[in-house]
Amino acid sequence: MTPIATSSDKNKKVFNEDTARSIANEVSSYLHPKAPHQIIISSWWGAGQRWARNRASLTADQREVTVRVGRGFRGLYTNSAVTNQTDSVSLKGMVDTLEFFANRNISKVPVDYAVDDPTGQPNGTVVWSDETYAQSVTDTARVIQSLTTDSATAAFMSAGYIEATGCTALYVRRDEWGRVQSEWGRVTQASCSMTVRAQKGSGSGWAGRTSYDSKLVDISELGRIAFEKCKKSIDPVRIEPGRYQVILEPAATMSLTDVLLEALIRYLPETYGSGPMALGRDAGISRFRSKLGLRIIDERLNLFHDTSHPQFGSHFSPLHGRRDFITNGVLTQLWDTYSNHVNEVVDGLPSFQTTSYTLKGGEVSLQEMIESSKRAILVSKLYGTDPISRDTLLYSGFTRDGLWLIENGVVTKAVRNFRFTESPLFALNNVEQIGREEQVFAPNTSRDPFGSGSFAWSLNNIVVPPLKINDFSFTSTIDAI
């Protein structure tokens, strides 16, 4: 039994490219020499700490390796096998299992046609930070100790987690004509989320952040923000629900933009004439039309994503590059399935669904927004967002972790939480001021990012600004803090 991964490799958190390629070469050597196949070698590492009620509760270091091989015809990998062992016997056993099923099913395969790979160039995404990869549990433990001590001193309760992950993947594909394509990519992600609550639940504050680089996730600063918000939100007063001018902090803005992004789907309005992006049937072309080309939100706002951005990029994929979904408020692109795209559009590359995006538009600071408000509500976060009407994107949910009344440019008091009922299609058309965008807390929490066989593990890099919005609808007060 010859181990492929040496003992020194095994001590590493994730595979490097040489190790991954040596495993792929060995798997390839066991396959039939002319068999088209695809091999994915991925490795994942995640380390983090959790604390609750001012006490550390967990320190973890997890690692996972996935070796997946599939074979079949072009675009049709009908049989696959997977292992997390990298010794020769296991790799050979995996290939033997694959061949057993492949030979049995080779002439009759109960699936329809898979999508051929698009003709994009390999991405080679590197959203990688050595600092994140080297994040020390000892250092973060000291910060947690400091945070929990401060909370305990103030008679507050603190809970949260700090996590760093790293992931590498090698993708090798040999088609039926012997052409070999391979891609290598690696990403890191650092995230932190914490809540501080006052005794007896009379106040609550939250702060969180995600980034590829742990340097940009300032844990001490996040702790200070959560602590301050908790302190300022103690004993909120109840005010009447209704339509208010609101200032949404970026974490609250994300709840609206997430809903909007999810609705930017192409085949639904064009095939069935349904969904919030549907316009109606166009008799001239005998087809349903979408709202492509129409202004759907404030003309100062731009929604886009660049998969290979070095800081906000998201995944390894041949379909990389920048996709502009909304430009100056105008809907310019909808995401689509590849097969629908080639059948309907037959022109250019489609835009896949993404969970990462940037909403860009202004430079006003949060403080300037507060100072310019006569009477408004400052919202830290929205929570529990559920659909009421998917066709109008009308959603309902709650405010949470800090809500304050602003009067004559000054935050005057903490107020009790509200239930809101609002649509981003209305709210984002009622924008008064737009702040400077920043990355918010939205980690990918998958523990087996390549387990499904996909090569596109998405980081959730969401970058949104604070927004001042008029006539935001609060429909009732709630008792929860």
Add this chain to the structure above:
Amino acid sequence: MNFTAKTLTGIAFLLVVSVDNLVSQTRFLLPDTTVDYSSYKYVDECLAATNRLNVIAESAEPIWADTMHTDTLKLLRPYPSHVISAAQYCLKDLDPDTVSRKDFVNVSRLLLIAKRDDDVERLIERLVSAAQYDSVKTNIYMSAFNIYLSSQPARIPKVKSLYKLIVADSTNQLSVWNVFLKLSLARTAEMSGESAIGDSIAREFLIIAKNSPQRLKDIPYHGMVKDYIYPFVVSRALQESMDSLKKSTEAYSNYLNGIWTLLMGDETVPLASPIGLTAPQPIGDFFFESKNNGKPQSKTEQLPQIAQGTANLVYFIQSGCHSRASGNPQGRSNGISNICWSEIARIRRYKKQYPRLNIILVTSTYGVLGTGPALSPTVEADKLAEYFLEFHGIEGALVVEETEFFRVTGYDRRRIDLDGKNTGAYKFDGKHAAINPLGNIFLIDEIGKIFFVGSLAKQERLAYESFRTVMSRGKHTLSAEPGAFRYNQGR
């Protein structure tokens, strides 16, 4: 307790064996999936299990069933013995006198698989005797009709007796349910080798239409005539139909128009099929001919033409068939009937039977094949020729029309295809649908008149008779006796 060296060696050996088994099992040994049918508690489980066994047996067939001549004896054959024994074992403790009535359908199906026909009769009698209203009894008979019809072998005598109970005594012979029962019986009877039943039902429709003109004004009836009854009647290859076909294309056309008018009453809706009209010559931007037994193909200088003095077959290949030309050698999916493959296999065999048959495949470009990348019309046409003429082994010509299209302006960018010239020409100024609901194969006689439009697979009998007739006209002679024609030669 004292362990001797021998005992310890034995324990060590057992440990090694156990560990080895454990490791093997947790890695790549297939689990033991032996099923004990006697452990099944519910009828649904038994029915699912027997269906699975049957599906596994069918999927083991080495040739796609839909590319073969319709297996007229399939419904007369019993299930494989292991399926029958599984059903019998599963039902060994079942008593039809006590089984729940809500399980009637599934229990009956299983009992028929297990060859316990008497128990099914007892079960039906039990249900009928408990029914208080005639309408409930009729519903039970209709369920039983379908159960007997779909069993294998189909219990045709039982079906006939139930048919009489439900339909023959019914005051409304043309109710939707009665029409569907008639068509189901005819289809199954033909599958069981009894085509005479279908013929008699077709005549029944004609008699009803002749004797009950008031029914013809019923609008739902018109819909059924267009979609079901007319295609059914003309696909029966009735003697009058064959006589007119043999006489001349014009006589056949007149016969079909007569049937159409009779069924539709005084309506002036034009006949769906342009039978008897002169077939337009196909036109295209790219054309190919197979040579040397269909292996290589090359662009010819002259557009393939419908020839005089011989029979011609023009096949409008639908865009759905193009997705099969995406370069995938598999070319199709298992378990899903593929009409393109069904038609092509039959065309290939007709060509083998009648070498002078002039075959022209007609299609147009769509800018893409399957889910592959966008293609130029030239490349797409080449790929289509490679796929249909070489891969499918069609000895004939392929005409590819470059589809005119426009793009929706702005960010939409969708491609909107315009109607092709060939499709337009075969619509005959909009009077006929170029793509017949039943199929899109045109058989054209020796003087260029269309005398069959439809599907070689779905209208196998009529298509076969049409081929025989036209090929025996003029200079043609059958290369085999009619009874010796065989479809099941495979590719």
